[in-house]
């Protein structure tokens with residue numbers, strides 16, 4: 001019998017986040033600068049996830065292991081649904097006047113540049129970016145910081161996305177290993193992403209800050225920068241873990257996040273989970 005994504009712990013969940021019309025303008029800590037950082041992240045997920053999926057499914061025919069084939073199917077389906085739901089959140093941000101298309105454009109261009117590289121380099125870049133999303137996801141679920149500061153109406157979407165990023169965190173890497181993981185290629189992938197996607201993401205954030213005239217709010221800017229990468233805040237914690245990818249023997253599963261995943265699977269989709277009803281309605 002053919003294995004399905006759900007059999008290997010990467011179930012595609014058809015969710016449908018309807019955001020209320022009265023969503024406040026600044027959904028993170030009532031701060032414009034930090035909210036626009038979150039909006040930028042949401043803006044770049046659809047082009048990013050599209051690149052991730054394309055770089056992995058290209059190798060689908062070379063996968064003999066039925067478990068890995070099922071994990072690739074789960075990864076692909078989860079990422080496609082993430083993009084769809086972030087598009088919906090992006091529409092809500094757009095309707096509040098944020099120029100989300102402009103926020104996504106620099107990263108979309110950076111990814112077009114990466115897309116001209118040989119396929120091996122593209123999947124190595126994806127493996128590094130999936131390392132970033134997994135570390136971000138783990139921090140978001142493991143610490144109360146995000147949940148305390150984000151508006152309740154958008155919290156579930158981010159928590160669900162974070163859970164699924166952990167569920168599929170090693171899929172890209174394992175596909176990359178089937179074609180022969182090369183350490184120097186991974187080191188180059190880090191440099192390529194840092195030279196293209198990272199500054200493009202900052203440019204997207206800057207575009208939103210200018211467009212929303214946050215430069216006229218110095219107090220908000222100072223507090224927003226502190227909230228995003230001040231001492232002890234989430235981006236600092238995450239960036240500290242990025243160099244793990246450079247280790248010759250790196251593997252995403254070396255860091256066990258299964259207990260955290262299980263806890264959040266129960267909190268979101270267990271018998272009393274906050275998204276269980278929504279999922280049931282769709283099935």
Ligand SMILES: [Fe+2]
Nearest residue numbers: 049079082165
């Ligand atoms: Fe995702």
Ligand SMILES: [Fe+2]
Nearest residue numbers: 079130133165
């Ligand atoms: Fe992912």
